[in-house]
Amino acid sequence: TRTSRPQRILKAVQRKATVGDPQSVITAIDHFCRHREWAMNVGDEKGSILDSVVSEVSPVTVLELGTYCGYSTVRIARLLPPGACVITLEFNPDYAAIARQVIQWSGLEDKVQLVEGASGDWIPWMKEHFGVQAFDLVFLDHWKERYLPDTKLLEECGLIQKGTVLLADNVICPGTPDYLEYVRNSPRYNSHYYRSHLEYTKAEDGLEKSVFLGY
Numbered sequence: 001t002r003t004s005r006p007q008r009i010l011k012a013v014q015r016k017a018t019v020g021d022p023q024s025v026i027t028a029i030d031h032f033c034r035h036r037e038w039a040m041n042v043g044d045e046k047g048s049i050l051d052s053v054v055s056e057v058s059p060v061t062v063l064e065l066g067t068y069c070g071y072s073t074v075r076i077a078r079l080l081p082p083g084a085c086v087i088t089l090e091f092n093p094d095y096a097a098i099a100r101q102v103i104q105w106s107g108l109e110d111k112v113q114l115v116e117g118a119s120g121d122w123i124p125w126m127k128e129h130f131g132v133q134a135f136d137l138v139f140l141d142h143w144k145e146r147y148l149p150d151t152k153l154l155e156e157c158g159l160i161q162k163g164t165v166l167l168a169d170n171v172i173c174p175g176t177p178d179y180l181e182y183v184r185n186s187p188r189y190n191s192h193y194y195r196s197h198l199e200y201t202k203a204e205d206g207l208e209k210s211v212f213l214g215y
């Protein structure tokens with residue numbers, strides 16, 4: 001049978017990118033998705049906004065919900081100082097298998113913990129299993145209808161504390177209306193919308209950054 005799109009993305013990385021060079025991995029995926037096949041990576045335009053937020057927060061512990069092929073995992077991990085790490089959750093085992101290889105090709109495996117499974121199952125175990133106190137940054141990019149329930153679960157588990165930054169992809173397209181309404185109306189969050197475009201297209205999309213103010 002035909003290869004999958006994630007497999008074709010990995011091939012493009014192995015053909016075009018240099019082992020140990022995260023920027024070349026990012027460039028190879030963006031080129032493939034812009035000129036060959038669209039794929040749901042955060043992409044170069046929104047990726048630059050992601051970069052600026054990561055640099056501003058300079059997080060020690062990052063949680064990424066939704067790994068896909070590892071494109072945003074590499075974008076985040078390449079900016080982390082020694083000792084900092086990103087835990088990334090992916091439900092789909094085929095995506096996870098590709099992402100592991102993309103992350104390895106970039107040489108960033110020491111800064112990444114890729115976990116296969118459902119966010120709702122894993123979040124309650126984060127403290128115990130990974131020794132995480134609270135996350136400095138959470139990048140939401142998984143199932144859009146899971147953004148709100150998982151945010152509430154992270155709050156309940158004490159994994160979001162004063163100063164934690166939530167950065168959510170696709171708040172316009174495909175859209176996460178209930179999540180947006182929550183973070184924009186809650187007195188416990190300070191929210192800002194970074195207007196951009198759906199990856200590799202001219203359609204509007206953007207990232208919502210929400211800082212938790214504490215209880």
Ligand SMILES: O=C(NC/C=C/[C@H]1OC[C@H](O)[C@@H]1O)c1cc([N+](=O)[O-])cc(O)c1O
Pocket residue numbers: 040041042066068090091092095141142143144169170173174198199
């Ligand atoms: O569904 C999106 N992301 C969530 C991914 C969900 C998939 O990964 C876990 C599960 O196996 C599911 O099939 C998405 C969709 C679009 N889109 O334009 O359709 C654009 C994006 O940036 C996205 O993150």
Ligand SMILES: [Mg+2]
Pocket residue numbers: 040041042141169170
């Ligand atoms: Mg997305």
